[in-house]
Amino acid sequence: MEFDVAILxxxxxxxxxxxxxxxxxxxxxxxxxxxxxxxAKIRISxxxxxxxxxxxVSENNYLGDEILVRSILKxxxxxxxxxxxxxxxxxxxxxxxxxxxxxxxxxxxxxxLVNSAIETRFFLxxxxxxxxxxxxxxxVTTDKRTLSARNVIVATGGVSYASVGATDVGMKVxxxxxxxxxxxxxxxxxxTLQKEQFWMKALTGISFPVTISVGxxxxxxxxxxxxxxxxxxAVLSASLYWxxxxxxxxxxxxxxxxxxxxxxxxxxxxxxxPLPKRFVTEFLAVLGVDDKPCSSVTPExxxxxxxxxxxxxxxxxxxxxxxxxxSKGGVACGALQPFSCESRAVKGLYFVxxxxxxxxxxxxxxxxxxxxxxxxxxDHI
Ligand code: FDA
Numbered sequence: 109m110e111f112d113v114a115i116l117x118x119x120x121x122x123x124x125x126x127x128x129x130x131x132x133x134x135x136x137x138x139x140x141x142x143x144x145x146x147x148a149k150i151r152i153s154x155x156x157x158x159x160x161x162x163x164x165v166s167e168n169n170y171l172g173d174e175i176l177v178r179s180i181l182k183x184x185x186x187x188x189x190x191x192x193x194x195x196x197x198x199x200x201x202x203x204x205x206x207x208x209x210x211x212x213x214x215x216x217x218x219x220x221l222v223n224s225a226i227e228t229r230f231f232l233x234x235x236x237x238x239x240x241x242x243x244x245x246x247x248v249t250t251d252k253r254t255l256s257a258r259n260v261i262v263a264t265g266g267v268s269y270a271s272v273g274a275t276d277v278g279m280k281v282x283x284x285x286x287x288x289x290x291x292x293x294x295x296x297x298x299x300t301l302q303k304e305q306f307w308m309k310a311l312t313g314i315s316f317p318v319t320i321s322v323g324x325x326x327x328x329x330x331x332x333x334x335x336x337x338x339x340x341x342a343v344l345s346a347s348l349y350w351x352x353x354x355x356x357x358x359x360x361x362x363x364x365x366x367x368x369x370x371x372x373x374x375x376x377x378x379x380x381x382p383l384p385k386r387f388v389t390e391f392l393a394v395l396g397v398d399d400k401p402c403s404s405v406t407p408e409x410x411x412x413x414x415x416x417x418x419x420x421x422x423x424x425x426x427x428x429x430x431x432x433x434x435s436k437g438g439v440a441c442g443a444l445q446p447f448s449c450e451s452r453a454v455k456g457l458y459f460v461x462x463x464x465x466x467x468x469x470x471x472x473x474x475x476x477x478x479x480x481x482x483x484x485x486x487d488h489i
Contacts, residue, residue: 109253109255110255110257111137111138111229111258112136112137113129113136113138113260114137114255114259115138115139116278116281117236117262117264117463118139118140118141118146118232119147119263119264119461119462119478120149120150120479120482121460121461121481122141122261122460122461122482123147123221124479124482124483125460126221126228126486127224128486128487129227130226130227133227137228138230138231139230140236140248141232141233142273143232143233146218146232147218147222148272149274150217150475153214154207154209154472156214158213158217159207159471159472160193160208160210160472160475161186161189161473161475162186162206162472164186164206165186165473167181169469169471170468170477171348171349173442173465176466177477179446180481181480183480183484183487184483185480186476189476190208198217198220199211208472231250231253236248236264237250238277239262239281239284239457241285241454245456246259246260246456246457248260258456260457261482261489262278262459262463263460263463265435265462266435266463268429268434268435269430269432270429271430274435278439278459278463279292279439282443282459287439287440287443288440288442292435292436294426294427294428294435295347295467296344296433296467296469296470297344297427297432298336298426299337299343300336301338304421307391309333314386315331315332315333316384316387317329317330318330318357318358319361320345320355320356321356321358321418322346322349322350322355323349327345327349328362329341331357336427337424339427341470344433345469345470347426348436350423352422354421354422359387359417360381360383360417364417365414369402369405372401373402373403374402375402376400376401376402377399380402383416391416395413397412433470433474434467434468435462436467437465438465438466440465441464448488449484449485450488458488460482460484460485461481464481466481
């Protein structure tokens, strides 16, 4: 069997590439997907509603090469994606004034992509094993067949959530062609704690808005105390930028503890601070400060209470690939053309989506990247 384009992986990036190639027409295209149905991660994303993009997307929301990210997003940004989806009868809804979701279910997004890829031959339940170069193109071998293609788009994603079909085959393909890769690490994952922070475990289930600082990055969203450590959107995004070492949490999300205490008068600290009382009580015990009237807080205690604005500690690690929404790392950005994601070294071989060393924060950024990069590769062929 011969194709103009073989797309490896029927997830967000691969399906968008197939949809775009169908729109353009004139090329024979196949998608090879290990699962019995395409779009497994889309189906479970965003709590089953797929957070497909964000009201504001820029290279600043990504860990990855700025030039590549900017160049690809410019060619298919959040407005273009929304227009494309709306033209297919789906009106995404905005939540928290930031995140665009499918109105009813993530299946709507899968249906749009699959129905737009009408000119595509799907090989479902085929496990891709390797890709070889041949005269004028490539040979793609799966556990069931070998087919040839003039161009190959590798859209096999990262290794998080192996339970829904994720594998490292894309990295292996890159490495077999001598293309530089960066090892995958879990990202958008909860974080585990060292024993000095085990007090947080007693707060399981409590959630409130915080600002987390990791290096130069500031992440503002909700944090959730969990059995295994800390989680919630702010922590998940922080895990993207964290490798090792410390991070700092402002539990008051920008409000100064000093002014809140000043305005608290005779109210006790746990009443004056606009935070869940159970959290304040627990944290005061950690700081060695009694829950007393704000007016009687000593200068030493005031210094200790600054930790409400900047609690700095080193997490032990992350919840790992089984819980990480994405994998950071992948095919090195520098190995790809910034306008098409085509390999600089191997003409006709493209890498798109999560298999590339570009990873977004929580909030629809990863789908935006997957859709934009898949589309750019398709446009270039
Ligand atoms: P994706 O993983 O979608 O597709 C790769 C495909 O390749 C898969 O279908 C896989 O089965 C196939 N494949 C892999 N190896 C193969 C092999 N050897 N043979 C054959 N097929 C193979 N992002 C976001 O922006 N908003 C959100 O709401 C969420 N929510 C979310 C929830 C959860 C639980 C997870 C795990 C992830 C998210 N994400 C997200 C992240 C998002 O799902 C992810 O970044 C994109 O799906 C990446 O798209 P890709 O097409 O690159 O990979």
